[in-house]
Amino acid sequence: MSRPPAVSEAILDENDTSLLDLVDNVLTKGVVIDGEIMLGLAGVDLVYLRLSAILCAADRITKHLR
Amino acid sequence: MYVYAILGDAPTAPLGHGLAGEPLTLLRAADLVAAVGAMDEPPAASREAVLGHDAVVRRLSDVSAAILPTRFGMVDDASALTEWLRAAADVLGDALRLVAGREQMTLHVFDGDEPPAVDAVERTDDAGAESASGPGTRYLALRRRQRRREESVPELAPLRGRLDALVVAERTERRATPPFRATVYHLIERGRSADYRAAVDAGHALVRGVRLRVSGPWAPYAFAPEPLS
Numbered sequence A: 001m002s003r004p005p006a007v008s009e010a011i012l013d014e015n016d017t018s019l020l021d022l023v024d025n026v027l028t029k030g031v032v033i034d035g036e037i038m039l040g041l042a043g044v045d046l047v048y049l050r051l052s053a054i055l056c057a058a059d060r061i062t063k064h065l066r
Numbered sequence B: 001m002y003v004y005a006i007l008g009d010a011p012t013a014p015l016g017h018g019l020a021g022e023p024l025t026l027l028r029a030a031d032l033v034a035a036v037g038a039m040d041e042p043p044a045a046s047r048e049a050v051l052g053h054d055a056v057v058r059r060l061s062d063v064s065a066a067i068l069p070t071r072f073g074m075v076d077d078a079s080a081l082t083e084w085l086r087a088a089a090d091v092l093g094d095a096l097r098l099v100a101g102r103e104q105m106t107l108h109v110f111d112g113d114e115p116p117a118v119d120a121v122e123r124t125d126d127a128g129a130e131s132a133s134g135p136g137t138r139y140l141a142l143r144r145r146q147r148r149r150e151e152s153v154p155e156l157a158p159l160r161g162r163l164d165a166l167v168v169a170e171r172t173e174r175r176a177t178p179p180f181r182a183t184v185y186h187l188i189e190r191g192r193s194a195d196y197r198a199a200v201d202a203g204h205a206l207v208r209g210v211r212l213r214v215s216g217p218w219a220p221y222a223f224a225p226e227p228l229s
Helices: A007-012 A019-028 A042-050 A058-065 B047-062 B078-087 B089-099 B120-131 B135-151 B154-163 B193-204
Strands: B002-007 B024-029 B032-037 B067-069 B102-111 B167-174 B180-189 B210-218
Touching (some): A019 B047, A019 B102, B024 B078, B032 B089, B047 B067, B102 B154, B154 B180
Antiparallel strands (some): B002 B032, B024 B032
8 A cells, every 4th residue: 555645755746946956955065165154054954954854944835735 | 255166267258146146256266266256144044045046056057167066155255265275276176077067967766655675785785794703893894884875776776777878977875764765966968967867767667666856957066075174
């Protein structure tokens, strides 16, 4: 029997450019410059890790709950 | 100044504006070019700012054959950035040569509805770990198994033949939270993303136990060198 898709899967099954990819690329990849300042990013990285890349950006979730 | 990307050559086309509407300029050092905008502090991380950062990177990618995007939020002063570029020139130069004329595709691997395929790599390593005699050998076998799990995605083996002709380089991240199993970053020649998608679509039915999702093309974020100390 097939299990119902999780909310995160439903979000990620969309064909448009997902927030997952944006978060993954822009916030966790790319050149890190020595001596850089990353003000305001600590919380984002923490959220990213806690959600295991899942990316429950509030606007994305609420869009699906409407 | 806010740093958007490291480029192999100075673009001749107009650079446009950055996240805060600031004109983009170029900072040169050690045969490298940094695309920067005047900004004392990075913007707060919001959906709009993240989208804006990527939009600037995409625009720079359109006018530059070799681009290494910087991570969101990189701010430094001109003298420190120049010094860092000179210190990191060799590593950045190698990375720029790898990504020149190329772009990134991303392949997300999720748990599927079918039972997972047997992980041949892990099974082989498990056998080695169980037969190891001493604690040191068992520890090394365990570390090897962990490392191979991180680096390999055996689920994709049936796809390899279709992708090999397109993929120039690959980086993999295993995911620990179901349904996410792994993300595989592929570097391909620019303009081949449709071929890449077609190859994945054609081979998807051969891959058992997982679902796949393709995104891209992206600037080669995942092929930036590791942070330099």
